Amino acid sequence: MTVDGTAPATSAGLPASRAGSPIRIRDVDIRFGEFVAVRGASLDIAAGELVCLLGPSGCGKSTLLNAVAGFVRPAAGEVTCGGEAVTGPDVSRGVVFQSAEALFPWLTVRQNVAFGPQMRGVPKARRDAVVDRYLAMVGLAHSAERFPEQLSGGMRQRAQLARVLANDPSVVLMDEPFGALDAQTRLVMQVELDRIWRETGATIVFVTHDIGEAILLGDRIVTMTAGPSAAIKKDYRCDLPRPRDLTDPACAALFRELREDIGAEVARTLRAQGLDDGHDGRPGADRPERTEER
Numbered sequence: 001m002t003v004d005g006t007a008p009a010t011s012a013g014l015p016a017s018r019a020g021s022p023i024r025i026r027d028v029d030i031r032f033g034e035f036v037a038v039r040g041a042s043l044d045i046a047a048g049e050l051v052c053l054l055g056p057s058g059c060g061k062s063t064l065l066n067a068v069a070g071f072v073r074p075a076a077g078e079v080t081c082g083g084e085a086v087t088g089p090d091v092s093r094g095v096v097f098q099s100a101e102a103l104f105p106w107l108t109v110r111q112n113v114a115f116g117p118q119m120r121g122v123p124k125a126r127r128d129a130v131v132d133r134y135l136a137m138v139g140l141a142h143s144a145e146r147f148p149e150q151l152s153g154g155m156r157q158r159a160q161l162a163r164v165l166a167n168d169p170s171v172v173l174m175d176e177p178f179g180a181l182d183a184q185t186r187l188v189m190q191v192e193l194d195r196i197w198r199e200t201g202a203t204i205v206f207v208t209h210d211i212g213e214a215i216l217l218g219d220r221i222v223t224m225t226a227g228p229s230a231a232i233k234k235d236y237r238c239d240l241p242r243p244r245d246l247t248d249p250a251c252a253a254l255f256r257e258l259r260e261d262i263g264a265e266v267a268r269t270l271r272a273q274g275l276d277d278g279h280d281g282r283p284g285a286d287r288p289e290r291t292e293e294r
């Protein structure tokens with residue numbers, strides 16, 4: 001690392017992408033007042049891994065991600081990133097939100113992406129090179145001078161990702177980043193993210209409730225139990241060759257396994273609410289997943 005906190009320059013004068021950092025979540029409890037959202041969560045994520053956090057709506061995925069981001073302080077336990085305790089937000093842990101409102105509407109795409117490096121005092125020539133690199137990486141070079149309101153939903157999410165990557169994060173935390181996109185754009189973005197992840201080498205934690213999306217992207221798929229007091233339920237290693245095809249028999253088998261896993265949690269929530277409708281997590285017993293319809 002250089003003194004200004006950026007990655008060292010390559011022979012081309014551009015900062016080299018920072019290698020991914022390992023993340024360690026150990027015995028974490030997260031409370032909101034009396035409400036226990038997450039209890040006893042432990043998870044180790046290796047440097048450069050892409051891990052999908054999957055679980056029923058409201059179980060605590062975002063809350064756990066926010067603890068890694070440093071937005072939420074655990075009531076118990078510890079989160080470390082690269083061996084250092086997470087005590088608050090840091091540019092080395094970039095966050096991509098579902099809402100494109102995260103972009104500054106009064107800045108152009110280029111200015112949005114340049115914002116982080118500018119705040120860190122990166123000299124203009126290098127800043128421009130960094131911005132150009134990441135705009136090209138996310139396919140937005142031609143839209144650099146547009147404002148967020150002039151972009152489609154998919155383009156806004158690309159801009160968000162470029163803005164995060166311009167800070168050379170070692171960890172990228174993505175909270176249902178494609179959740180608001182139409183099915184086709186979502187599919188394109190999933191393919192793009194797979195490529196960008198390999199180009200940057202960052203560790204990615206990707207929150208989704210879409211089983212198909214998790215299978216397309218994850219090295220590992222980690223499921224959570226239904227809240228309150230949500231915990232890590234099961235850790236699925238997913239080393240199927242990429243790019244993945246959900247109609248491939250191995251993907252389809254994993255899809256069924258995950259649907260049973262998540263379906264059982266949904267059923268547990270419904271029972272707890274006295275709304276049990278016979279939903280038992282068996283294939284076909286829950287609503288079809290969005291990606292299944294493709």
Ligand SMILES: Nc1ncnc2c1ncn2[C@@H]1O[C@H](COP(=O)(O)OP(=O)(O)OP(=O)(O)O)[C@@H](O)[C@H]1O
Pocket residue numbers: 032035037055056057058059060061062063064209227
């Ligand atoms: N700031 C907060 N104050 C109080 N309760 C909160 C707060 N943030 C989250 N919660 C509660 O914590 C639980 C977990 O919420 P969280 O947003 O992490 O779930 P999620 O799995 O990400 O859901 P979804 O998939 O629907 O986005 C929920 O019961 C939610 O109401």
